[in-house]
Amino acid sequence: MTSSPSPGAVPPAGPGDAAAPVDSLILHSTDNGVSWLTLNRPEALNALTGDQRERLIDRLADASADPDVRAVVLTATGKGFCAGADLRGAPPAGERVAGDVARLIRLGAQRLVAAVQDCEKPVIAAVNGTAAGLGAHLALACDLVLAAASARFIEVFVRRGLVPDGGGAYLLPRLIGPQRAKELMFFGDAVPAAEAERLGLVNRVVPDDALTATAREWAERLAAGPTRALTLTKQLVNASLESDRATAFAAEATAQEINMATADAREGVASFVERRDPTYRGR
Known part of the structure; x- marks a missing residue:
């Protein structure tokens, strides 16, 4: 018997690089005490594979343990920050055993969001484009959120008849209150960066071409701190x-x-x- 993929996911994005070495799909560098983690599947709007998710979790744990890392920036290449979890490579849908989906979510999306929140260093999200589903929750789990002017946030789950996962129903009410959270989750409308800032989902909106420089400035200030x-x-x-x-x-x-x-x-x-x-x- 096989179980269906996690519901907090995006449909297959077509032929691409899901089988590429994971180190090429999660770029990593450390500079001036800042660990940069960059999602690098632009043609798939940086939808996360299972291997990428596990590598991110590992990198966040490494940042916690490394005294020379004093801040973390999570960002992405291309026009999308993260479109959610990628279904490519998942087992085909079949007869479902009770508990399979809950287990997949608990060990997958929820572990990733928890890894961000539990990281012992400040984590900045530099959201360069669309953050949808799990991708939105990945950004909102960070300690500080910078958004490019072209970025947008989408609670896509309701569009597919699904319940939000990846910690969404935990994160959003704490950021913007239960009624606003329900509005976003009930309707699934795209929230432009400026509106996200007004609601309190992000700390600052900057021009697209200033996102990396602003993230670097903030991260290096944190890295120079106690x-x-x-x-x-x-x-x-x-x-x-x-x-x-x-x-x-x-x-x-x-x-x-x-x-x-x-x-x-x-x-x-x-x-x-x-x-x-x-x-x-x-x-």
Whole structure:
């Protein structure tokens, strides 16, 4: 028996490079403390294969573990940021065993979104074009979202009679509230970058030709910052949405206790006392 592909996916995109080496489909470089992860299947609007998804998860884990990586940028080549999950290479649809789809989503799209949110370094999405379905959720899971003026975000699931997956029903209400989230998910309309900024889905919209430079500027500012403090801040903010006040306050105090033992915290205090700019080393 075979199971159907994950519903948070796009239809086959025709002949292409799905079988190409995954390192050519997820470009990776590190510069000035910034890990750049670039989806590179432009002819398929960067729809994600399973191998690409796993490589992204691995690269995000590597960024967490590498003290020389202090920020991450997730972007793409071509006109699309990510059209969702690619069905090419998936097993043919057949008789479905109860639990198959839930397992595919849990081990696939949800693991990817969790890997972004759990990365111990700040992650910036530089959205260069259409972000649809899982592609939209991949961008919105990032800590900061920059969008090119031509970018757009689409909750495509309803167009196919499907429930949003890849964490969409978790992410969107936390970003824009439940009613706005339902509007996007119920109708599946494309949201242009300017409207996404107005709603609060993205931090900043920039001209298409300024996207990479702006992402680099933001990422290098983060990479020059107190990395452990940023990590703990990210964890506090993410956890606060599920915490009561007492739990959130206790977590805050514990995070500050941990952070005060870092060299960067000592440098920050010393630079204030000495009236100079701090030099943080991510330690």
